[in-house]
Amino acid sequence: MSSSSIRVGLPVNEELDGGQAGALAAVALALRRDLTLAFRRPAQLLQPLAFFALVTMLFPLAISPQLAQLRLVAPGALWAGALLASLLALDFLFRDDAQDGTLEQYLLSGQSLTALLFAKTAAHWLLTGLPLALMTPLAAVSLGAPASALAAIVAAVLLGTLTLSLLGSIGAGLTLNIRRSSALLSLLTLPLSLPVLIFGARATQQAIAGAAVLAPLELLAALAVLGVTLAPLAAAAAVRISLE
């Protein structure tokens, strides 16, 4: 049954009823809303980025400035940093919206909750994953990666953080009404993120060694596609349960 048939028999104010917003319009609006909100509070955005920068820049100081040794630990340091930074950012993915009732209104909007949560996750990735990827060249260079490896490493981080945001949306949905849930959220999300860590580090290692990077990159891309198709569905189900 369409929404219009439910309104049958109700002489509503014609001038007001501009018609139901399309799904795409709703998604675009949800995305814009989250971006607007984030830029009103830039400190929240900078925290995971500062964390990533610190981790990757402290490693060369702590280990050794020798290039050969640095390159050995570079993939691990880079990806552990990226993984933890995106975990740090997950905390505020749904929390505020659940507390002030926005998610409830999303659920009651007559739009697809899956689509709206996908928009939220996309905004989250644009605000955390994308800047992380943009910072990666700096971090990679400080870990001794050659300039020729940077393109592949950035591509890997782009794909990897996308999957991490999507996986995180499931965990964040499940832990919505658990107070101080950061630890639980990490426990839920970390095991699922290990493939990203492994393939991401592998791609980085290959890129630094000047070997073929296509295989691990393709695996990362496959994970991202899987995430885009399935994670929003799971996140929507998780949010529905959490809001009950």
Next chain:
Amino acid sequence: MLEVESLHLWRGERHVLRGVGFVLSAGQCLQVTGPNGAGKTSLLRTLAGLIYPESGQVRWGGRDVRADLRAFHAGLAYLGHEPPLKADLTARENLRFWIGNRQRVSAKQLAAALTRVGAEGFADRLVRTLSAGQRRRVALAALTLLPVALWLLDEPATNLDAEGQRLVAALLSEQLARGGLAVAALHHELPGTLGVVQALELAA
């Protein structure tokens, strides 16, 4: 027509709703009363399809609302006891994002709605700087923008001054006059006459 049949709801160990049932026709309002913790909010959330009851059914237009929740939600406005507003957005932006998710809305309509609830003076201030009563007015502005058949209101007049209470009453009677339905958890009588009001008292 909203038909509710013997709803039973458990929250943990508590049997919150014990066989709640009623029939509400077009142009009628159901006033839900009861002491704190009697389950008024639970009832409204169950009607909205946010909570699944252990047994019983909610029917809208003769059909179980669970059959197509999204279509049901498109014809429903739910106002919880906290206005769903973002502290870091202005009142106008909040309204635009909230309503825009559901239907096309123009800047003129937004302005008209904000004026209607007496919020034009603070429409462009961040919600974090607004008082509880002012936030409530912004939430009411959302109601005036949603041309839907069923309103579920949880304490819609909380934090409002006398003039605000009259506004809630006026909005409700308009909704009923145009054939809409409303279920409202109301502690206090609203000023003026609302038209056809049924009462449902929940025991603690």
